[in-house]
Amino acid sequence: MIFSSKAEYGVRLMVELGRQAPEHPTSLKAIADAEGLPLAYLEQVVARLKRAGLVMSARGAHGGYWLARPAEEISMDEVVQALEGAIAPMECFVSDHTERVVCSHGPDGGRGCATKLLWTRVQGGIIRSLQEMTLAELVRFAGGPVVERTALAADAATTPTD
Amino acid sequence: MIFSSKAEYGVRLMVELGRQAPEHPTSLKAIADAEGLPLAYLEQVVARLKRAGLVMSARGAHGGYWLARPAEEISMDEVVQALEGAIAPMECFVSDHTERVVCSHGPDGGRGCATKLLWTRVQGGIIRSLQEMTLAELVRFAGGPVVERTALAADAATTPTD
DNA sequence: GGCTAAACCGACCGTGGCGCTAGGATTTGA
DNA sequence: TCAAATCCTAGCGCCACGGTCGGTTTAGCC
Numbered sequence A, B: 001m002i003f004s005s006k007a008e009y010g011v012r013l014m015v016e017l018g019r020q021a022p023e024h025p026t027s028l029k030a031i032a033d034a035e036g037l038p039l040a041y042l043e044q045v046v047a048r049l050k051r052a053g054l055v056m057s058a059r060g061a062h063g064g065y066w067l068a069r070p071a072e073e074i075s076m077d078e079v080v081q082a083l084e085g086a087i088a089p090m091e092c093f094v095s096d097h098t099e100r101v102v103c104s105h106g107p108d109g110g111r112g113c114a115t116k117l118l119w120t121r122v123q124g125g126i127i128r129s130l131q132e133m134t135l136a137e138l139v140r141f142a143g144g145p146v147v148e149r150t151a152l153a154a155d156a157a158t159t160p161t162d
Numbered sequence C: 001g002g003c004t005a006a007a008c009c010g011a012c013c014g015t016g017g018c019g020c021t022a023g024g025a026t027t028t029g030a
Numbered sequence D: 001t002c003a004a005a006t007c008c009t010a011g012c013g014c015c016a017c018g019g020t021c022g023g024t025t026t027a028g029c030c
Helices: A005-019 A028-035 A039-051 A076-084 A114-131 A135-141 A151-158 B005-019 B028-035 B039-051 B076-084 B114-131 B135-141 B151-158
Strands: A055-058 A064-067 A093-095 A101-103 B055-058 B064-067 B093-095 B101-103
Touching: A005 A028, A005 A039, A005 A064, A005 A076, A005 A135, A005 B114, A028 A039, A028 A064, A039 A055, A039 A076, A076 A114, A076 A135, A101 A114, A114 B005, A114 B114, A114 B135, A135 B114, B005 B028, B005 B039, B005 B064, B005 B076, B005 B135, B028 B039, B028 B064, B039 B055, B039 B076, B076 B114, B076 B135, B101 B114
Parallel strands: none
Antiparallel strands: A055 A064, A093 A101, B055 B064, B093 B101
C-alpha cells in the first residue's frame, strides 16, 4: 500500500471541512460520526493538518476546526505531505534540506545509480498528479458544500452518484 | 515508503542482467556479490520475476538467469508490478479482474467517494511514469552493457558519474 | 461558580508485514 | 561423484501502523 489510512482519513476530514461553511467551526465528533471514523485517532490526524497550517481550531464548547484557506487554494499535494510526510518512493530517499527528498545513493562505483533514476521519476509522477488537484475539486466531487446539516439528506437524494 | 526493498533489489537485478550478454546465464551469486545483496533473499525476488515471464533460468552448474526479452522491450511498469504486485495507492483498491486494481468504495450515501478520485489519479501518475521507462534506459544510465567481466573496472574509470 | 463540550496531549499496545535466515531438495556440467 | 547452481518452504525478529485510554486545558452557558 502506497499511502496509509492517515492519508485517507485526513483527506476525508479536509473534504468534510470544505463542505462546511467556515463561519462556525465543525467538531471532530461530527466528522467522525459522518464518516464513521474513530474519534481518538482522528485527533492525531487533524493535529498534523494543524501543524502544517492547513486547518485552524477553536477550543472549548462549540469549538472545532475549519480550513485555514479557501479550498480552491489548497492543493492536495500539501494535504498528503502534511499527513504522510515527504513522499519517498524508496528508503534511500532522505531530506535534501529542500522541499523534496532525494535519493541518497551516490554514484555506484563510477556508474550511475540506476534505481535512483527510476524512483525519482516515479516520485515526480506522484507529486505532479497531487499538485494538479485542489481540495475544491474533491469537495465538488463529493457533492459540493452543505450549509445546513439537514440539507445533507436532501442533497444526497438528488445528487447523481459516480 | 511507497515501494519495498523487493522492488529495489529486483530492479537492480534486472539492470545487472541487462548489462550482461544473454548468451551465457548469470548466476545469482555474481549479482549478489556485485550489488552487495543477500543471496537467499534475492532468490525469492528473482522467483517473482520468473513467474512473470521476465527472466528465464537454467539449473545446475554454470546455470543462472537471463532476460526473457531484450531490455528495450521491457517496460519498468511490468518489472515493478511483478515485484510489488498491483499498484494500489490505498487499501480500498481491489482487483477488478482487469490489469489494474480499482477503489472498491461505492457511492458514499449518494455522494461521490472523494478519495477515490484522488487515489485513482495518483495511481495513474505512478503507472504512467513507470510505463514511460524501459529497462534499456536504466541499463544505459548504469553505464551500458558489459560483456567481459574485467571490462567493468575500466568502464567505471571512464564513465562520467551522475 | 459549576457543568459540559470540545480541543489537546502523551503513553501504551496488539497485529501484521517486511526483510532476512536456515535448511534442505533437485538439477546439471565437469 | 562432486560441486555449483536453481528451487522450495518454514520460521523469526523487528517495527510501523491503526487504534485505545486517560487525562488536562479551554471556553461557552446556565
